[in-house]
Amino acid sequence: MSELTVLHPEYEALLQRFAPNVEPDTRPGFSGIVVLPASLIEVVTYLKEQMGFDYLSSVTAVDQYPDDQFDVIYHLYKTIGGEGLELKVFTTRENPVVPSVTQLYPGADFQEREIWDMFGIRFSGHYDLRRLLLWEGFSGFPLRKDWHEPLFEEEVKPYKSRWPEGRAFHKEQTNPFHDNVQYPKEFDPESVSTDADESLYKALTANLANDEDGLHTDRMVVNIGPQHPSTHGVFRMSAVLEGETVVALKPVLGYMHRNHEKIGERNTFLQNMPFTDRLDYLSSMSNNFGYAITVEKLLGLPPPERGEFLRVMMAELTRIASHTMSIGFLLNDLGAFFTPSLYALEERELILDIFESVAGSRMMCNYFRFGGVVRDISAADFAKVKYLVEERLPRKIDDLDRYLTDNEIVRSRCEGVGVLTAEEAIACSAAGPILRASGVPYDIRRADPYSIYDRFEFDVCYRNHGDVYDRYLVRLDEIRQSIRILKQVIEQIPPEGPVMNGKVQYLVKVPPGESYGRVEGPRGELGFYVVSDGKVNPKRYHVRAPSLINLTGLEKMCVGGKIADAVTILGSVDIVLGEVDR
């Protein structure tokens, strides 16, 4: 249980300066600073400009139903490293309005839109406050506690109908098109006019100046996706073109939305673990890692030594698997159809074989538990990891490097394309390889170490141009650094010992409080924000998804370039739609 946070002297000064509009959060188990909505902008400006909190990691909200209150929570960090600051703004459920911080942190753009979408909190001053994941015209705000989905059974799992009076029924019997949802008699679906894409196109062209000086060309709106092989899933980019040049571009999301967070609030803490695999399905071990350390902060249950090493081993293997795939598919987007990506997939395949043998599944690993990992690695698998790390991977990564890095087509298509400067990258809350390719050496493993990363020797890879080519190089460098960490893990791992602390229990009671845990996943900062009210289900479960937030900078990267480059740029951002749409 996290006790009352002792405030840093710097924050004492902050509290004194803005008193009485600012006060510490004194609820047991909670920390951070509560700001009145009216002085939010003033405080945030001070934090950003005077105290150096230049990186807005996450914005989220908590519904305090049945109390008449929404909490909006901001997690701020410094890109020079160190601990973060948690800001909170309270607003009413009746009339929820909070000033938008997008002027100071453009990275809040999608996150505020998501909160509007899910909670119905208005952000005054947001330039484009549309729904993010759901369609315009959707009725209600799903993450409010009093909103129930069509196939609603009970508030929280485990459902009472399953045991002991289990009566099996197939889900199709409760199909919304049967008798579960009732329409009024005179209801005519044709008469419902949804906004469709009008508000999207309006937002797209809102800020465009008329270009009267140059050659007059008609502007054209082109939609790439949602069914398009280069968008890596059901993702849609709506672009305004002038000739072949992109003048405005907006991602349209939510085609695979399943409300992961609502599912997470229905689940018990432990039941969420396999669901996190399905967020970013290319790096499920990292997702497990993030969720496990977040809940462990509340439980106060650190894993044993060998468990920690196994965690790091799996997380780094995941990073290698994910980055090789990302590099392979970037080449796919450049037009080298599938040959390079299949060469890259070989290494991923071998890593997945290890996962399958250790965790039981190739992609949906479900390997981490609160207080450790589910089972120990066998000697045979350990030997496989050792061979892979010491013999095969370094050779294969050098091969990839040799084939691709100096290839003319790769260089001419990638160099100088999709540039994001360091300032822009920080402002857009970009994370992971995107941020580091722009010259910001910010890696959570080093800046705010978790688990046992402070024991390992590795370099934070960064490049300075911020283009597609540098993102590719950063990924390649990171694979090499991961191999370096893995070599140290293999050397230092205790040969024997428990892999899990605490007793095996299927209903984990988590003490009340809040916790924000973040790990450096392959795609960047993966954060989990969990609020517990002392029961077996989380009261709030939020995922700071790096893929989603990295897309905030997509428009900046694409505007001014050619439409063909937009595909390359998207490939270099390396999104996974399971995480973007959640």
Place this chain on the structure above:
Amino acid sequence: MNGTGIIKGLAVTIRHFFSTYFADQFGLGRAKAKRGTMMAEGLFTVQYPEESVTVPEEFRVIPFLVYTIEEDGQKKYRCTACGICAKVCPTQCIWITRMKNEETGKPVPESAEFYIDIDKCMNCGSCAEFCPFDAIKMDHDFRIASYTSGDSHIYNKERLGKPLEYYAKIRPTNYAQEEAQRAAKAQAG
């Protein structure tokens, strides 16, 4: 010089192509045995469904219920209908009804009905992990595609049951460990 990168790339592809071809045609057993492993040369993939890789012991797909055959030929399920698997299941796809004593009406430690909706099951393995009686285990048989969905995908107790010998065959290490624990427990208590 312009073009060298492209020629290099083509050379790599051609080398891969020929090594694959020769390993396949002339490598015979040697190259075939290495396919899909870390030592693979040439062809990396296994030609499914003619050949297939063996799944590791921990591989998990769709739970099954373990039973033993009694002396009178009856199936004796290990399941006691305690409901832990139903409570821990993340998708809540397990339905259990307790068996009741016909005379007294009191519940007996056995399940009357046991259903798993395999359309919902996400193969996470929690049920097997937390079962205190080693009664529910994860299967290895992943070839379960079918032409119909709906009720045929709700497996009942009959469909889910598999003999203990099958479990011992697919998971020898786990089985040996559990049996050793049982023996130790029986001795102690």
